[in-house]
Amino acid sequence: xxxxxxxxxxxxxxxxxxxxxxxxxxxxxxxxxxxxxxxxxxxxxxxxxxxxxxxxxxxxxxxxxxxxxxxxxxxxxxxxxxxxxxxxxxxxxxxxxxxxxxxxxxxxxxxxxxxxxxxxxxxxxxxxxxxxxxxxxxxxxxxxxxxxxxxxxxxxxxxxxxxxxxxxxxxxxxxxxxxxxxxxxxxxxxxxxxxxxxxxxxxxxxxxxxxxxxxxxxxxxxxxxxxxxxxxxxxxxxxxxxxxxxxxxxxxxxxxxxxxxxxxxxxxxxxxxxxxxxxxxxxxxxxxxxxxxxxxxxxxxxxxxxxxxxxxxxxxxxxxxxxxxxxxxxxxxxxxxxxxxxxxxxxxxxxxxxxxxxxxxxxxxxxxxxxxxxxxxxxxxxxxxxxxxxxxxxxxxxxxxxxxxxxxxxxxxxxxxxxxxxxxxxxxxxxxxxxxxxxxxxxxxxxxxxxxxxxxxxxxxxxxxxxxxxxxxxxxxxxxxxxxxxxxxxxxxxxxxxxxxxxxxxxxxxxxxxxxxxxxxxxxxxxxxxxxxxxxx
Amino acid sequence: xxxxxxxxxxxxxxxxxxxxxxxxxxxxxxxxxxxxxxxxxxxxxxxxxxxxxxxxxxxxxxxxxxxxxxxxxxxxxxxxxxxxxxxxxxxxxxxxxxxxxxxxxxxxxxxxxxxxxxxxxxxxxxxxxxxxxxxxxxxxxxxxxxxxxxxxxxxxxxxxxxxxxxxxxxxxxxxxxxxxxxxxxxxxxxxxxxxxxxxxxxxxxxxxxxxxxxxxxxxxxxxxxxxxxxxxxxxxxxxxxxxxxxxxxxxxxxxxxxxxxxxxxxxxxxxx
Numbered sequence: 001x002x003x004x005x006x007x008x009x010x011x012x013x014x015x016x017x018x019x020x021x022x023x024x025x026x027x028x029x030x031x032x033x034x035x036x037x038x039x040x041x042x043x044x045x046x047x048x049x050x051x052x053x054x055x056x057x058x059x060x061x062x063x064x065x066x067x068x069x070x071x072x073x074x075x076x077x078x079x080x081x082x083x084x085x086x087x088x089x090x091x092x093x094x095x096x097x098x099x100x101x102x103x104x105x106x107x108x109x110x111x112x113x114x115x116x117x118x119x120x121x122x123x124x125x126x127x128x129x130x131x132x133x134x135x136x137x138x139x140x141x142x143x144x145x146x147x148x149x150x151x152x153x154x155x156x157x158x159x160x161x162x163x164x165x166x167x168x169x170x171x172x173x174x175x176x177x178x179x180x181x182x183x184x185x186x187x188x189x190x191x192x193x194x195x196x197x198x199x200x201x202x203x204x205x206x207x208x209x210x211x212x213x214x215x216x217x218x219x220x221x222x223x224x225x226x227x228x229x230x231x232x233x234x235x236x237x238x239x240x241x242x243x244x245x246x247x248x249x250x251x252x253x254x255x256x257x258x259x260x261x262x263x264x265x266x267x268x269x270x271x272x273x274x275x276x277x278x279x280x281x282x283x284x285x286x287x288x289x290x291x292x293x294x295x296x297x298x299x300x301x302x303x304x305x306x307x308x309x310x311x312x313x314x315x316x317x318x319x320x321x322x323x324x325x326x327x328x329x330x331x332x333x334x335x336x337x338x339x340x341x342x343x344x345x346x347x348x349x350x351x352x353x354x355x356x357x358x359x360x361x362x363x364x365x366x367x368x369x370x371x372x373x374x375x376x377x378x379x380x381x382x383x384x385x386x387x388x389x390x391x392x393x394x395x396x397x398x399x400x401x402x403x404x405x406x407x408x409x410x411x412x413x414x415x416x417x418x419x420x421x422x423x424x425x426x427x428x429x430x431x432x433x434x435x436x437x438x439x440x441x442x443x444x445x446x447x448x449x450x451x452x453x454x455x456x457x458x459x460x461x462x463x464x465x466x467x468x469x470x471x472x473x474x475x476x477x478x479x480x481x482x483x484x485x486x487x488x489x490x491x492x493x494x495x496x497x498x499x500x501x502x503x504x505x506x507x508x509x510x511x512x513x514x515x516x517x518x519x520x521x522x523x524x525x526x527x528x529x530x531x532x533x534x535x536x537x
Numbered sequence: 538x539x540x541x542x543x544x545x546x547x548x549x550x551x552x553x554x555x556x557x558x559x560x561x562x563x564x565x566x567x568x569x570x571x572x573x574x575x576x577x578x579x580x581x582x583x584x585x586x587x588x589x590x591x592x593x594x595x596x597x598x599x600x601x602x603x604x605x606x607x608x609x610x611x612x613x614x615x616x617x618x619x620x621x622x623x624x625x626x627x628x629x630x631x632x633x634x635x636x637x638x639x640x641x642x643x644x645x646x647x648x649x650x651x652x653x654x655x656x657x658x659x660x661x662x663x664x665x666x667x668x669x670x671x672x673x674x675x676x677x678x679x680x681x682x683x684x685x686x687x688x689x690x691x692x693x694x695x696x697x698x699x700x701x702x703x704x705x706x707x708x709x710x711x712x713x714x715x716x717x718x719x720x721x722x723x724x725x726x727x728x729x730x731x732x733x734x735x736x737x738x739x740x741x742x743x744x745x746x747x748x749x750x751x752x753x754x755x756x757x758x759x760x761x762x763x764x765x766x767x768x769x770x771x772x773x774x775x776x777x778x779x780x781x782x783x784x785x786x787x788x789x790x791x792x793x794x795x796x797x798x799x800x801x802x803x804x805x806x807x808x809x
Contacts, residue, residue, distance in 0.1 A: 404653065406649060406651055406653035409611065409649065410655070410715070410718075411655070411665070412614070412642065413609060413611065413642055413646065413647040413719070414665060414669060414722060415639045415643040415666065415670070416639070416665075416669045417639055424665070424668075424669075425655055428656075428657075429656050531656075531702070
């Protein structure tokens with residue numbers, strides 16, 4: 001019998017190319033996406049040079065060149081987008097300019113880019129520095145020298161003011177609120193006079209005195225903030241900017257590579273560590289990072305025991321039959337439910353029912369203001385743990401199925417009870433699978449936004465869920481989340497153009513956090529696998 | 538029969554099938570077992586002597602392992618099992634409702650066909666049983682582990698590898714580890730279900746040598762499909778066929794002068 005020559009099909013090469021090609025395409029898509037985010041995200045922090053553009057009709061425009069695209073009506077010609085900033089002076093942050101209209105382009109070294117606490121960036125040249133209306137330094141060079149002298153002090157005073165407002169006056173307010181609530185609680189039980197009431201009211205007096213004292217301190221500090229900087233923009237417009245509002249001043253056109261790199265690192269750090277400003281379009285994302293990580297941690301603490309115990313019951317203790325199969329099918333299907341449905345369930349059950357009951361029983365004096373009967377980090381974490389529990393159950397069950405039955409028999413033959421077998425032999429051996437489930441759960445939870453939007457995430461949270469006041473972890477507080485932040489900054493902000501680069505940076509940050517969480521869990525799993533090498537899950 | 542060497546020495550001659558002139562340790566009386574509707578054991582009656590090795594031979598599916606697993610109630614783990622009859626170990630009825638199963642399994646240890654060490658270190662494997670029984674003192678545990686590993690003829694090979702994973706040992710070493718693990722709780726009876734079937738001849742020889750030593754401290758019951766092995770190590774042998782105990786007696790007698798025709802057919806290889 002002669003062997004048929006089937007040509008290239010007999011070597012199996014087409015299939016190798018097909019499978020290899022499919023994998024390559026997938027990898028390219030992922031790499032391309034990550035590369036795009038990386039490039040745009042990291043590019044956001046690089047200090048851009050400022051161009052001064054003179055038009056053919058003599059007008060002048062100063063700003064950073066952020067985009068360049070071909071004109072649709074006139075092929076071969078281009079237009080550039082200038083970030084002129086100075087929203088309070090010009091009205092619009094960005095301007096499109098036809099290149100054909102440009103006569104001259106310069107990069108003057110004395111143009112300053114000033115980051116401030118309101119109205120975004122200020123681009124212009126320093127004219128003079130005043131103290132209470134009286135000029136103390138005139139001209140660009142002298143003005144800059146004066147600003148440099150005073151900027152550190154101004155920053156320190158600003159931080160002190162914020163600290164007094166947030167921490168010290170905040171603590172006084174919290175205590176006053178506590179006393180008020182206790183009085184209301186007594187009132188609800190019919191006690192409106194007597195020693196208890198008087199003791200509480202006696203506390204209010206000293207608190208009020210303390211408040212006045214701190215307020216006076218604030219007033220004194222504010223009086224020292226009398227320095228202003230006068231900055232000249234285009235078209236003769238000027239802005240007198242209080243030094244207290246200045247975050248940083250830079251001259252990008254005269255910065256060398258080293259200075260720009262140092263500034264870049266500084267920008268990255270302040271993005272991660274600072275609070276947001278101006279409706280989340282400026283400043284940093286630290287509260288969102290904090291909220292995301294804390295929520296994922298709380299969710300992990302809840303979902304792991306829940307999922308593991310359920311999987312153990314399904315696999316080890318329940319009598320295998322039609323009922324258990326039905327439960328298993330239901331659990332698997334739960335993984336396919338749209339996440340917004342979990343959000344709605346979270347609102348209805350956790351917030352209204354459970355939260356409302358908690359409020360009625362434990363916090364009646366605060367009503368009608370809800371404490372737990374509204375969105376908060378606890379309910380958001382619980383909702384997400386429901387969302388991810390099927391993943392943990394399935395992964396743990398797979399791990400349990402992979403443990404050879406002989407191991408359990410050996411343990412029982414050594415006079416162990418079923419519980420001892422489960423705890424001493426099965427549980428350590430299934431740990432790698434449990435961690436697999438946890439990794440998958442964390443990855444899914446870090447990316448879900450829809451259910452969070454209705455169970456406790458807000459655009460801007462005034463405080464973090466963890467702070468210095470008892471009980472330190474405030475589970476009823478609303479929080480910020482990176483995923484929601486991306487949505488909010490990208491699509492809900494008043495100034496989408498200004499916000500767009502920030503969306504990339506925030507996306508990159510979220511990716512990095514998820515990768516980091518996963519790497520940590522994977523490293524732990526690998527260490528456990530080496531110790532308990534039985535299954536491949 | 539050429540080639541069969543009986544190592545059973547100093548025994549009393551048996552009188553009739555099923556009765557022994559020595560101290561009975563395990564007494565099985567008219568035991569029948571059903572897996573659902575299928576009857577796996579039919580009216581088995583016999584005695585096993587203290588500190589002797591008793592072997593069961595027979596073709597696959599004849600019920601040897603089932604009978605063995607009755608002795609430490611491992612059949613309780615199977616759904617739909619029904620047992621009638623009486624089994625007494627050391628005088629007490631093991632199926633008595635007042636009997637605590639875990640207490641029984643301390644007295645009756647088991648070594649399985651496929652070695653199943655836990656995915657822990659060698660030390661932790663052997664110390665597992667004593668820990669369950671409540672021994673927590675580290676030096677006590679170390680003493681028990683050393684004694685058990687020496688009793689299983691494994692100590693020399695693993696004494697500097699106690700903290701390594703047990704899964705890194707060879708097949709023969711793993712099986713000896715399982716034996717060490719079983720004798721660490723100091724049972725009275727040691728059940729061995731085809732302990733050498735997954736091992737090479739050299740490892741098998743080591744374990745057979747081990748069994749002869751262990752005989753001095755434990756009553757051993759071994760199930761094997763290897764007739765030569767039964768002839769080599771056991772004092773008494775029982776031949777089972779289709780759930781029935783066909784013949785039981787001193788090993789040398791059973792192999793050289795079987796009373797039942799079925800036994801003779803099996804031993805000479807005419808079937809099975």
